[in-house]
Amino acid sequence: MTKSKGIKRPDWIWTDQEVSLIKEKYSTTSNAVLEAMIGCTDSQLRRKAVTLGLIGLKSAGTILAGKSQSPEHREAIRRGMLRASELGRLKPPTEQTKMAMQLAARQPEAIAKSAKTRSEIMTGRAQRMDGRSAAAEHNARSKTYTVLSPDRVHYTFTNLKHFVRENAHMFCPEDVIWKPPLKNPWCRATCGLYSLFKVTKPSSIWKGWRGVSKSNASDCSN
Numbered sequence: 001m002t003k004s005k006g007i008k009r010p011d012w013i014w015t016d017q018e019v020s021l022i023k024e025k026y027s028t029t030s031n032a033v034l035e036a037m038i039g040c041t042d043s044q045l046r047r048k049a050v051t052l053g054l055i056g057l058k059s060a061g062t063i064l065a066g067k068s069q070s071p072e073h074r075e076a077i078r079r080g081m082l083r084a085s086e087l088g089r090l091k092p093p094t095e096q097t098k099m100a101m102q103l104a105a106r107q108p109e110a111i112a113k114s115a116k117t118r119s120e121i122m123t124g125r126a127q128r129m130d131g132r133s134a135a136a137e138h139n140a141r142s143k144t145y146t147v148l149s150p151d152r153v154h155y156t157f158t159n160l161k162h163f164v165r166e167n168a169h170m171f172c173p174e175d176v177i178w179k180p181p182l183k184n185p186w187c188r189a190t191c192g193l194y195s196l197f198k199v200t201k202p203s204s205i206w207k208g209w210r211g212v213s214k215s216n217a218s219d220c221s222n
Contacts, residue, residue: 026054027112137162150208164189
């Protein structure tokens with residue numbers, strides 16, 4: 001039976017043992033290895049990690065943890081990186097970066113613990129508003145949108161989420177209630193406006209709002 005016949009595939013049921021395994025291994029094990037151990041798909045594992053609040057805890061050495069590379073494989077990677085650097089596509093890593101990668105490969109648990117500690121320290125702290133990662137119009141991932149409001153007023157802005165935060169009075173109160181995850185919060189207003197600019201099957205209208213310009217609109221920025 002398939003989706004074309006209107007039958008939904010059964011949801012994945014997580015056992016207590018699988019949940020414990022994810023909590024223990026997620027921060028230091030690559031997704032591919034975990035998927036093989038559990039027998040689930042990548043999307044199922046990612047959704048469960050979000051539910052358990054594990055997103056963002058992967059260590060810098062996760063991609064190397066649990067993987068054995070032959071000398072030939074390592075040499076091929078080195079040659080490929082040097083060739084990309086010569087062509088101007090890649091800057092060679094600094095000595096500090098090399099040392100960090102080596103340490104992560106040897107001690108993934110220590111790196112994961114350090115990353116978790118830093119995350120807990122920084123949680124709740126305000127972002128620097130002059131940086132490119134700030135939740136503002138100059139965010140590095142910001143895109144420009146033009147919309148037509150229910151009052152027939154055109155608005156052109158950069159950074160969809162920033163526009164909603166600064167103009168919450170223009171939306172229903174229940175549509176500007178921000179929800180987790182903490183690092184990438186969302187609300188109904190941001191999702192509704194973004195639906196007007198989706199690459200595939202965009203909405204023609206959301207609560208009276210219409211999208212006017214769809215250029216450079218591929219996702220919501222922070």
